[in-house]
Amino acid sequence: MTAADARIExxxxxxxVAAKAALRYFRGRLGIEFKSxxxxxxQADRGVEAEVRKLISSRFPGHGIYGEEHGxxxxxxxxxxxxxxxxxxxxxxxxxxxxxxxxxxLIDGEPQLSAVxxxxxxxxxxxxxCRGAFKGEERLKSxxxxxxxxxxxxxxxxxxxxxxxxxVFSRLMNTGTTRRFSYDCYPYALxxxxxxxxxxxxxxxxxxxxxxxxxxEEAGGAMSDWEGGPLRMGENVATVAAATPELHRxxxxxLKG
Numbered sequence: 001m002t003a004a005d006a007r008i009e010x011x012x013x014x015x016x017v018a019a020k021a022a023l024r025y026f027r028g029r030l031g032i033e034f035k036s037x038x039x040x041x042x043q044a045d046r047g048v049e050a051e052v053r054k055l056i057s058s059r060f061p062g063h064g065i066y067g068e069e070h071g072x073x074x075x076x077x078x079x080x081x082x083x084x085x086x087x088x089x090x091x092x093x094x095x096x097x098x099x100x101x102x103x104x105x106l107i108d109g110e111p112q113l114s115a116v117x118x119x120x121x122x123x124x125x126x127x128x129x130c131r132g133a134f135k136g137e138e139r140l141k142s143x144x145x146x147x148x149x150x151x152x153x154x155x156x157x158x159x160x161x162x163x164x165x166x167x168v169f170s171r172l173m174n175t176g177t178t179r180r181f182s183y184d185c186y187p188y189a190l191x192x193x194x195x196x197x198x199x200x201x202x203x204x205x206x207x208x209x210x211x212x213x214x215x216x217e218e219a220g221g222a223m224s225d226w227e228g229g230p231l232r233m234g235e236n237v238a239t240v241a242a243a244t245p246e247l248h249r250x251x252x253x254x255l256k257g
Contacts, residue, residue: 008134010059011103011115011126017055018101019119021048022086026120027095042093045069048085048101056081068207080106084207088184097121100185104210109232114211116189125189125215133192133218140219142243143194148250151176154187156201164202171254172200188212191241192219198251199241206233216241222248226255 025044049067056065060081064074067083074080081103086092088099097120105113116125125140127133133140145151153176155161155169162169173179176198185208190196192215201209213223213231223241224231231239240255242248 007105007113008126008128011105011113012124014052014055014103015101015115015117015124015126018048018052018085018103019117019122019124021051022092022099022101022119026092026097030093042086042089044092045086045089049083052083052085052103066207068205078108080109082106082207082210084211087208091184098184098186102185102207102211104207104214106210111210111214114214116185116211116215118186118189123189125192127215127218129214129218131218133215135189135193140192140215141194142191142216142220143197144220145197145243146246148176148198148247148254151197151247152178152180152195153198153200154180154182154190154196156182156184156187156199157203160202161200167257168255171257175254185212188216188241191221191243192216194243197243197247199239200251200255201239201241204237204239205235209237209239213239213241220244224248224252226252228252 022044030042030044046069049069053065064077064080066072066080084102086099087102092099101117103115104111112129114127125135155172158181187196187199191199209231216223221241221243222245223239226238226240240251242251
């Protein structure tokens with residue numbers, strides 16, 4: 001087994017631990033609090049992240065860890081793990097199975113490995129820079145679509161886009177053939193599998209987009225902020241992902257109007 005293969009196994013192991021931890025709480029009685037931005041946080045979010053951080057620290061001493069709930073540890077390290085323990089807490093607390101677990105491994109600020117886990121669906125997607133994106137043994141490939149003709153567009157955080165950028169929202173609602181309102185990470189997995197052609201998202205943090213960006217890119221797609229800039233550590237970022245670089249360029253033109 002190569003070092004790269006071993007690291008992919010580590011990703012799958014960590015995603016498995018996160019899934020088991022999340023499912024212990026799912027559709028149970030949860031203590032729920034609200035953050036300053038009015039987003040909810042539960043015992044499950046904190047508990048899952050604590051278990052994942054413990055596992056990462058034991059396997060990768062000296063690596064930095066940045067998680068949504070417990071913050072930054074080892075900020076000066078070249079290697080950094082970025083965790084979203086439950087991506088889609090509102091889905092989670094309402095019993096919706098489309099919540100996820102997100103993990104990205106960065107070297108010098110650039111994602112090299114990622115895992116997107118869907119605990120309630122029993123699915124795990126892993127990706128490694130220059131080596132591809134996979135669901136189990138299946139290598140993932142995006143749809144290859146290069147135009148909006150016949151395209152399926154998923155609009156994440158649609159109400160936020162509508163409030164902040166009504167003109168962008170209007171253009172999105174008149175583009176493509178199929179449009180779906182959505183949330184959280186699963187639309188990016190659908191894009192990587194070839195079922196969805198474009199995902200537009202809004203108001204994201206690094207733990208929301210770093211892992212899914214690598215998954216999209218390694219499946220043949222492209223993802224950036226709305227200005228076409230690369231996705232690194234940032235705050236309140238608006239993103240757009242597409243099945244091909246050609247369609248991505250057209251999506252950027254659409255967003256800019």
